[in-house]
Amino acid sequence: VDLELLTQDVRAGNHRALARAISLVESGGSQGKEVMKRLFASSGKAHLIGVTGSPGVGKSTLVDALITQVRKDDLNVAVLAIDPTSPFTGGAILGDRIRMQDHTLDQGVFIRSMANRGHSGGIAIATYDAARILASAGFDIVIIETVGVGQSELAIAQTADTTILVLMPGSGDDVQAIKSGIMEIGDIFVVNKADLPGADKCKAEIVSSLELVHHPKAWRPPVVLACAETKEGAEEIWRLTEKHKDFLLESGLLAERRREKIKAELSEIVAVTARDRFLSKMNTSAHMQKLLAEVIDLKIDTHSAAQELINDLLGAQSGSS
Amino acid sequence: VDLELLTQDVRAGNHRALARAISLVESGGSQGKEVMKRLFASSGKAHLIGVTGSPGVGKSTLVDALITQVRKDDLNVAVLAIDPTSPFTGGAILGDRIRMQDHTLDQGVFIRSMANRGHSGGIAIATYDAARILASAGFDIVIIETVGVGQSELAIAQTADTTILVLMPGSGDDVQAIKSGIMEIGDIFVVNKADLPGADKCKAEIVSSLELVHHPKAWRPPVVLACAETKEGAEEIWRLTEKHKDFLLESGLLAERRREKIKAELSEIVAVTARDRFLSKMNTSAHMQKLLAEVIDLKIDTHSAAQELINDLLGAQSGSS
Numbered sequence: 001v002d003l004e005l006l007t008q009d010v011r012a013g014n015h016r017a018l019a020r021a022i023s024l025v026e027s028g029g030s031q032g033k034e035v036m037k038r039l040f041a042s043s044g045k046a047h048l049i050g051v052t053g054s055p056g057v058g059k060s061t062l063v064d065a066l067i068t069q070v071r072k073d074d075l076n077v078a079v080l081a082i083d084p085t086s087p088f089t090g091g092a093i094l095g096d097r098i099r100m101q102d103h104t105l106d107q108g109v110f111i112r113s114m115a116n117r118g119h120s121g122g123i124a125i126a127t128y129d130a131a132r133i134l135a136s137a138g139f140d141i142v143i144i145e146t147v148g149v150g151q152s153e154l155a156i157a158q159t160a161d162t163t164i165l166v167l168m169p170g171s172g173d174d175v176q177a178i179k180s181g182i183m184e185i186g187d188i189f190v191v192n193k194a195d196l197p198g199a200d201k202c203k204a205e206i207v208s209s210l211e212l213v214h215h216p217k218a219w220r221p222p223v224v225l226a227c228a229e230t231k232e233g234a235e236e237i238w239r240l241t242e243k244h245k246d247f248l249l250e251s252g253l254l255a256e257r258r259r260e261k262i263k264a265e266l267s268e269i270v271a272v273t274a275r276d277r278f279l280s281k282m283n284t285s286a287h288m289q290k291l292l293a294e295v296i297d298l299k300i301d302t303h304s305a306a307q308e309l310i311n312d313l314l315g316a317q318s319g320s321s
Numbered sequence: 322v323d324l325e326l327l328t329q330d331v332r333a334g335n336h337r338a339l340a341r342a343i344s345l346v347e348s349g350g351s352q353g354k355e356v357m358k359r360l361f362a363s364s365g366k367a368h369l370i371g372v373t374g375s376p377g378v379g380k381s382t383l384v385d386a387l388i389t390q391v392r393k394d395d396l397n398v399a400v401l402a403i404d405p406t407s408p409f410t411g412g413a414i415l416g417d418r419i420r421m422q423d424h425t426l427d428q429g430v431f432i433r434s435m436a437n438r439g440h441s442g443g444i445a446i447a448t449y450d451a452a453r454i455l456a457s458a459g460f461d462i463v464i465i466e467t468v469g470v471g472q473s474e475l476a477i478a479q480t481a482d483t484t485i486l487v488l489m490p491g492s493g494d495d496v497q498a499i500k501s502g503i504m505e506i507g508d509i510f511v512v513n514k515a516d517l518p519g520a521d522k523c524k525a526e527i528v529s530s531l532e533l534v535h536h537p538k539a540w541r542p543p544v545v546l547a548c549a550e551t552k553e554g555a556e557e558i559w560r561l562t563e564k565h566k567d568f569l570l571e572s573g574l575l576a577e578r579r580r581e582k583i584k585a586e587l588s589e590i591v592a593v594t595a596r597d598r599f600l601s602k603m604n605t606s607a608h609m610q611k612l613l614a615e616v617i618d619l620k621i622d623t624h625s626a627a628q629e630l631i632n633d634l635l636g637a638q639s640g641s642s
Contacts (some may be wrong), residue, residue, distance in 0.1 A: 010539060033622075033624040033625075036623070036624055037622050040619055040621070040622035040623075041620075042619075042621050043619065098433070098481045126642060128623070129623075133491070167564050187352030194340055208393040239404075255617075259613070259616060259617055262613060262616050262617055262623065263600075263603065265623055266599070266612075266613070266616070266623060266626060266627050267596050267599050267600050267603075268596070268623065269623060269627035270594050270596060270599040270627055270630055270631055270634070271470060271593065271596035271599075272592065273547055273595075273627065273628075274591055274592050274594075274596075274631070274632050274634075275589070275591060275592035275595075277587050278587070278588050278591040279584075281587050282584065282588075292580070292584060292587070294581060295443070295583050296576075296579060296580055297361050298361055298363075298364065298365050299357045299362075301354075301357045301361035302357070302361075302449070302450075302583065302586055302587060302590060303354040303357055303358070303590065304358060305353075306587050306590035306591055306594065307585060307594075309587060309591055310591055310594050310595070313591070
C-alpha cells in the first residue's frame with residue numbers, strides 16, 4: 001500500500017480510500033498506525049455523536065433519519081456502526097442497517113460497519129482511529145452507533161461528544177437505565193416507537209429520574225418522543241444535537257471531555273500493548289515458561305506470578321515521573 | 322478482615338465465608354489477592370462447566386435442572402452467574418435466576434451472581450478467582466453461566482473445562498453460530514425449548530455444520546434436544562458432561578486446555594495491571610501530562626504517544642528472556 005497516496009485520497013474524501021484506511025486500522029498492524037500518524041493533525045474537527053441503546057429499539061432507523069436531517073443542512077455525515085462482539089446477535093443488526101443503504105449514492109454520506117474481531121480493546125481503539133480518519137476526510141458529523149451491550153460498546157458510546165440514548169416504551173429499558181446509573185451518559189434521550197402504548201409514561205419516568213442525576217453545568221438532557229420509522233422527531237433530535245454542540249463549546253466542556261477521552265484511549269492502547277508484549281515474550285522467555293508451569297502445578301498463584309511477569313516486563317521500574 | 326480465619330472457613334465450605342471471599346476478589350484489591358495466595362494450592366480440583374448462549378434461550382432454567390442432576394450423584398455444585406456488562410439487560414436475567422433459589426437451603430449448592438463493574442477485564446479475572454475459591458471449598462462442579470454477548474463474557478465461557486452451548490429453535494442463533502465460527506467453542510450443544518417448532522431442523526443444522534468444524538481428537542460434540550422447563554434432557558446433558566470430563570482426562574486435553582487458559586489469564590492480569598499503572602502514573606508524571614497535552618493539540622498521534630508512554634513505563638526494556 002502506498003500510504004502517502006492513500007492518506008492523500010482520504011483527505012480528498014475518496015470513499016474507497018476511506019474504506020481501505022479503516023480496514024488498515026481495524027487490522028491493528030503497523031500500517032494502520034502509520035496512517036494515523038499522517039492523518040492525526042487534520043483529525044480534530046468533526047462532531048462525534050454516539051447513538052446507543054438495546055437491540056431492537058430502532059437505533060439504525062433513527063440514524064437513517066438523522067442522516068437525512070444532517071444532509072438538509074448541507075453537512076457531510078459518516079456513520080460507524082459497531083457490531084456487537086457477540087456472534088449470536090450480529091445478523092439481525094446487520095440486517096437493519098441495510099435500510100441505511102438508501103444513502104449509498106450520496107457522496108456526502110459514508111457508512112461503515114466495524115466488526116469486533118480479535119482481543120478485547122481492539123474494537124475500541126480501531127473505532128477511535130476510524131472516527132479520526134473520517135474527520136480528516138472532512139466529515140462534519142461522525143455518528144457512532146453501538147448496541148448498549150457489553151462494556152467495550154458502552155465505552156465506545158462514551159467517547160462521543162454528544163451521546164443519544166435511545167429507549168422504547170414497554171421494554172423495561174427505562175427502569176433498567178435508571179437503576180443502573182446509565183442516565184449519566186445520555187446528553188439527549190429519545191423514546192423511540194412513541195406510537196406504542198406507554199410512551200408518555202416512559203418519557204415521564206425518564207424526566208423525573210433525570211432530576212436526581214447530576215448533569216454538567218447548564219445542560220438538562222431533553223427527552224424526545226420519536227418515531228424513527230416515519231422520521232417523526234428526527235428534526236428535533238438533530239436541532240438538539242446542534243444545541244448540545246454549542247453548549248459544549250461555550251461551556252468549555254468539549255475540551256474537558258476530549259481530554260478525558262484521550263486519557264482513556266491512551267490507557268487502553270497501553271493495556272493492549274502490554275498484553276501483546278507479554279504474549280510474544282511468553283514464548284521466548286524461560287522465566288515466563290517456568291512461572292507458567294508453576295501456576296499450572298499450583299505452586300504459585302496467578303496474581304503473584306503476574307506480578308513477577310510485570311516486573312520482568314517493566315525491568316527495574318524506577319519510575320519516570 | 323482476618324484472612325487466616327476467612328480462608329479456613331472457605332476451605333471448610335462455609336457459605337458466608339465463600340460469599341465474603343468472592344466479594345474481596347470482585348473488588349480487585351490487595352486483600353482479594355492475598356486470599357488467592359492462601360487458597361491457590363487447594364484450588365485445582367473442581368470440574369468447570371461453562372453454560373453460554375443468547376439471552377432468553379433458557380440457560381438459567383437449564384442450570385437449575387443440571388444442579389438437580391449433580392445433586393442426585395451426591396456431588397457438590399456451585400454456580401457463578403455472570404451478569405452481562407449491559408445495564409439494559411441485567412434485570413430480566415437476574416429475574417430468571419430467582420428460580421435457582423429453590424436450592425438455597427441445600428448446603429451442597431452455592432449460587433452467586435457476579436456483576437461486571439469497573440473496567441474491562443476485571444470481571445474475567447474476578448471470575449477465575451471465584452471459581453478457584455469454590456474449588457478450594459470442595460465443590461466438585463463449578464458452573465459458570467454467561468450470556469454470549471460481549472467479548473469478555475465469551476472469554477469467560479472459554480475458560481471452562483467443558484462448554485455447553487445453548488441454542489433454541491427459530492431464533493436464528495444456530496445460523497449465526499455456524500457463520501461466526503462459534504461452533505468451535507462448544508463441547509456439548511443443547512437445543513433447548515425443543516417443544517417449539519423447528520427443533521429437529523435446528524439440531525440437524527448444528528449436526529451437519531459440526532462436520533465441517535475441526536474438533537480435538539476423538540470428541541465429536543453431541544447435540545441434545547432438551548426442555549429445561551420440564552427437566553427433559555437434563556440427565557442426558559449431565560451424563561455427557563461427565564463423559565466429556567473423562568475424555569479430557571484420558572486424552573491429556575485437560576492439562577493442555579488449562580495451560581492455555583492460565584496463559585490467557587496471566588496476559589489479562591498483565592494488561593489490566595499495566596493500564597492501572599499508567600493511569601496512576603498519569604497524574605504524577607510530568608512527561609505523561611505533556612504527552613497528553615500534545616495529543617489533545619493534535620501534535621502527536623495516540624499510537625506514537627502510547628509508544629512513548631510504554632517506553633516510560635517499561636524503562637529501557639532490555640528484555641529478560
